[in-house]
Amino acid sequence: MNSPGSLSIDTTSNDRGVLMKLSGELDMANAPRLLAASNGHSPDLPLTVDLRGLSFLDSIGLSTLIKLKKEYPAGVRLVEGPPNVHQVFMITRCDAEFDWIDPSGEPRD
Secondary structure, eight states, rough: OOOOTTTEEEEEEEETTHHHEEEEEESSTTTHHHHHHHTTSSSTTOOOOOOOOEEEEOHHHHHHHHHHHHHHHTTTEOOOOOOHHHHHHHHHHHHHHHHHOOOOOOBBO
């Protein structure tokens, strides 16, 4: 379990893409860690970011995900997080900026 205010990033990759599972808080304090964790992976492979483990997302965390989208021309797909996290995407209308997949990896309708 994460301590309050922390962010855990579990990254796996293969020849089909990169998967980053986030848990904890993606905010101003932790956003640079997400960018650092994405370094070293080929931007030519799709990036999937699993948000289900997040307990908090602020505007800086959201802008970091948008920045990743720009840095990964092969695409960034998101697995929807809890309601309080997804609400940030809905309020800002950034939900339409991303491709969403269900946890099995299938595109979401």
